[in-house]
Amino acid sequence: MxxxxxxxxxxxxxxxxxxxxxxxxxxxxxxxxxxxxxxxxxxxxxxxxxxxxxxxxxxxxxxxxxxxxxxxxxxxxxxxxxxxxxxxxxxxxxxxxxxxxxxxxxxxxxxxxxNRLVLVAAADAKTSVEIKPGFALDQALDAAQKGGRLAVGDPAAVPAGKYAKAALTKLGAWDKVQDRLAPAENVRAALALVARGEAPLGIVYATDAAAEPGVRIVATFPADSHAPIxxxxxxxxxxxxxxxxxxxxxxxxxxxxxxxxxxxxxxxxxx
CATH class of the missing domain: 3.40.190.10 (Periplasmic binding protein-like II)
Structure with missing residues (x-):
C-alpha cells in the first residue's frame, strides 16, 4: 500500500x-x-x-x-x-x-x-492619476515614460486583465490604451513589469500591490466600474x-x- x-x-x-x-x-x-x-x-x-x-x-x-x-x-x-x-x-x-x-x-x-483593482506605478515614481470617467490614462503613460505601455494580465484570458478591460471600457479610457498594453501571462507577471521599470503603469489587484515593495498604488478603480472580483x-x-x-x-x-x-x-x- x-x-x-x-x-x-x-x-x-x-x-x-x-x-x-x-x-x-x-x-x-x-x-x-x-x-x-x-x-x-x-x-x-x-x-x-x-x-x-x-x-x-x-x-x-x-x-x-x-x-x-x-x-x-x-x-x-x-x-x-x-x-x-x-x-x-x-x-x-x-x-x-x-x-x-x-x-x-x-x-x-x-x-x-x-479583492480590489488598482493602478500601480514604480515605488519611486511621481505619477499622479485620478481615476474617473474619461480620464486620460494614455497621457499619464506618456508623462511617466514617453511611449510607455500599460502592464496588465492578458485581457483575452487572465481575470485581472478582463477586469481591467471592463473598468477602462466603462470609464471611457480603453480605446486610447488598447494598443499600448504590455499583456502578461498572469497578474504577478504584470506586477513585475512595473516593479522592474519595464512598464510605467500597471493594473493589478490591491493584494498584489501590497505584496510588492517595488510598486505603489496610484489610484483604486471604482467598485462599480467592473464586476465584483x-x-x-x-x-x-x-x-x-x-x-x-x-x-x-x-x-x-x-x-x-x-x-x-x-x-x-x-x-x-x-x-
Missing amino acids: RKMWNRRGMCRLAMAVAVAVATGLGAPAAQAQGDGPLVFAAASLKNALDAANTAYAASGGAKATITYAASSALAKQIEAGAPADIFISADEDWMDYLAGKGLIQTTTRHDLLG LYPIALAKDSVSAQAQAFLEFLASPKARPLFEAQGFTVLSAK
Whole structure:
C-alpha cells in the first residue's frame, strides 16, 4: 500500500511540475507530503495561500502542493487531465468553465475571497492619476515614460486583465490604451513589469500591490466600474486526496481569515 501511494504521489508531483513549467512559473511552491491535496490557485493568491498552507500543516494537516498560474491556464490544465484536488479561480468565469465541463464538485463550490483593482506605478515614481470617467490614462503613460505601455494580465484570458478591460471600457479610457498594453501571462507577471521599470503603469489587484515593495498604488478603480472580483473555490471532480475536503474547509475557517486579511483580501466565507 505504501508503495502504491508513493508512486501516486510521485506521479501527482510530476504532473504539478509539468503544469508549472507549461504555465511559466517554475516548480510548484510546495512539495507533496503524504496525501496532502494538490491545489491549483490563481497567481494573486500566492502570499496568502502559502501562509494558510503553512498554518494548516502546523495544525496537523498534510501540507498541500500548490501550483500558481493564471486561472485560465490552470483551468485548461485541469480540462486536459491534470490531477488537481482543489481549484481556486480569480473569477467566476473560469470556475463556470470547469463546471460546464463537469470537472468540479459543484456542491463544494463557494466564493472564498474578494479583492480590489488598482493602478500601480514604480515605488519611486511621481505619477499622479485620478481615476474617473474619461480620464486620460494614455497621457499619464506618456508623462511617466514617453511611449510607455500599460502592464496588465492578458485581457483575452487572465481575470485581472478582463477586469481591467471592463473598468477602462466603462470609464471611457480603453480605446486610447488598447494598443499600448504590455499583456502578461498572469497578474504577478504584470506586477513585475512595473516593479522592474519595464512598464510605467500597471493594473493589478490591491493584494498584489501590497505584496510588492517595488510598486505603489496610484489610484483604486471604482467598485462599480467592473464586476465584483471574486475567488471561487471547489473540489475537482476527480480529486483523490483524503485531505482535500479538510483543506478546503480550513481555508474557509476563522483560523485562515486573518491570513487572508493580512494580505488585503476580503474574506467572504468563514465558518
